[in-house]
Amino acid sequence: MDERLKQIAENFDNMKIGLDDKFRFSCKQCGKCCTEREDILLTPFDLFRLSKKLNMTPNDFVEKYGETYIGDYSRMVIVRLKPRGSIRRCPLLKDRKCSVHDAKPRVCAMFPIGRGFRLDPKKPGADQITSDNIEYIFNGAHCGNAEEHTVREWFEYFNIPIKDEFFVEWQKTLSELSEIIQIAEKKFTMEKTMDALWSAIYVLMYMRYDIKQEFMPQFEKNRDELLTMMRTIPAFYSGRAKNVG
Ligand code: SF4
Numbered sequence: 428m429d430e431r432l433k434q435i436a437e438n439f440d441n442m443k444i445g446l447d448d449k450f451r452f453s454c455k456q457c458g459k460c461c462t463e464r465e466d467i468l469l470t471p472f473d474l475f476r477l478s479k480k481l482n483m484t485p486n487d488f489v490e491k492y493g494e495t496y497i498g499d500y501s502r503m504v505i506v507r508l509k510p511r512g513s514i515r516r517c518p519l520l521k522d523r524k525c526s527v528h529d530a531k532p533r534v535c536a537m538f539p540i541g542r543g544f545r546l547d548p549k550k551p552g553a554d555q556i557t558s559d560n561i562e563y564i565f566n567g568a569h570c571g572n573a574e575e576h577t578v579r580e581w582f583e584y585f586n587i588p589i590k591d592e593f594f595v596e597w598q599k600t601l602s603e604l605s606e607i608i609q610i611a612e613k614k615f616t617m618e619k620t621m622d623a624l625w626s627a628i629y630v631l632m633y634m635r636y637d638i639k640q641e642f643m644p645q646f647e648k649n650r651d652e653l654l655t656m657m658r659t660i661p662a663f664y665s666g667r668a669k670n671v672g
């Protein structure tokens with residue numbers, strides 16, 4: 428896990444903030460949020476909006492500005508903006524400004540607020556993820572403090588829904604896929620088989636979108652197709668175990 432994300436996970440309780448709690452924030456232009464960053468991770472919706480903004484396919488966008496890897500902990504395919512140069516600058520920072528301001532990734536638009544779920548590892552993750560369980564953190568203690576806001580006002584200002592249907596559905600999907608992939612990795616010894624599974628996740632979740640069509644119906648269709656295929660993996664193993672045993 429990226430060092431910064433690890434620190435956030437470890438300090439989650441101290442950083443926690445309620446939807447109607449006040450926080451003080453103003454930008455003193457230190458550049459930290461667009462430089463020295465390895466963790467601008469893109470959701471499929473971020474990638475779709477950025478591709479649409481720059482009138483390119485998601486595949487061309489990732490080739491030009493992004494990179495992919497398998498998460499150490501989640502074992503999922505992760506897509507991120509590829510930092511450049513010695514100061515690890517975001518590739519979309521031009522003349523010290525965000526060149527995609529109205530389509531910037533949600534994680535950038537929400538800053539200094541972050542959001543996530545706290546899950547009980549003993550229960551299936553996807554069952555615990557609902558719009559009522561979203562938790563928020565404030566991560567801008569090093570920024571200026573000239574203005575006062577609430578989280579709710581901040582989200583409204585940036586046009587981010589509080590009950591964000593895509594965010595919830597995506598987190599559920601990630602959680603289920605991560606559980607399946609971790610089972611598969613313990614069972615499949617052939618590298619080629621895992622590569623085929625990761626490739627299916629990458630193509631169906633991130634790539635197979637027409638930027639001229641609406642996002643959500645395409646996401647739901649791709650997700651349903653992928654999960655239908657991936658859900659056969661744990662069942663396949665429990666079935667085979669019975670036959671062998
Ligand atoms: S938002 Fe905060 S981290 Fe980003 S440039 Fe402004 S002061 Fe720096």
Ligand code: SF4
Pocket residue numbers: 460461467517518519520521524525526527528531532535
């Ligand atoms: S997408 Fe824009 S706001 Fe986000 S890190 Fe890059 S330049 Fe900064």
